Amino acid sequence: MIWSAVWTTLVLGAFVVLFxxxxxxxxxxxALTAEAGRSAEVMGRLxxxxxxxxxxxxxxxxxxxxxxxxxxxxxxRTTRAENVAARAERLRVRRRRTLDRWRAIGMPL
Numbered sequence: 606m607i608w609s610a611v612w613t614t615l616v617l618g619a620f621v622v623l624f625x626x627x628x629x630x631x632x633x634x635x636a637l638t639a640e641a642g643r644s645a646e647v648m649g650r651l652x653x654x655x656x657x658x659x660x661x662x663x664x665x666x667x668x669x670x671x672x673x674x675x676x677x678x679x680x681x682r683t684t685r686a687e688n689v690a691a692r693a694e695r696l697r698v699r700r701r702r703t704l705d706r707w708r709a710i711g712m713p714l
Contacts, residue, residue, distance in 0.1 A: 670677070 673681075
């Protein structure tokens with residue numbers, strides 16, 4: 606008599622566990638299909654943007670400007686040098702602020 610109660614409890618417990626696992630798998634599957642739908646939408650938009658960029662490249666030609674004059678090239682070099690200098694200055698300022706914060710909390714440097 607006691608063994609039948611034990612086995613009944615074990616079988617019912619197993620069914621409950623199987624039900625909970627199945628429910629979790631079903632919910633995960635539904636979430637996965639919803640995410641796959643959203644990713645398909647994003648891929649569609651991305652494909653459209655890539656097609657637009659390809660069209661613009663064909664129209665305007667984003668390739669290298671091989672026939673540029675020396676004045677244009679010098680202007681580009683100057684602009685690039687200014688950008689590099691500005692980036693280096695931002696890096697120095699950021700590092701200085703970081704060191705100041707570390708010194709403010711008592712970190713030895």
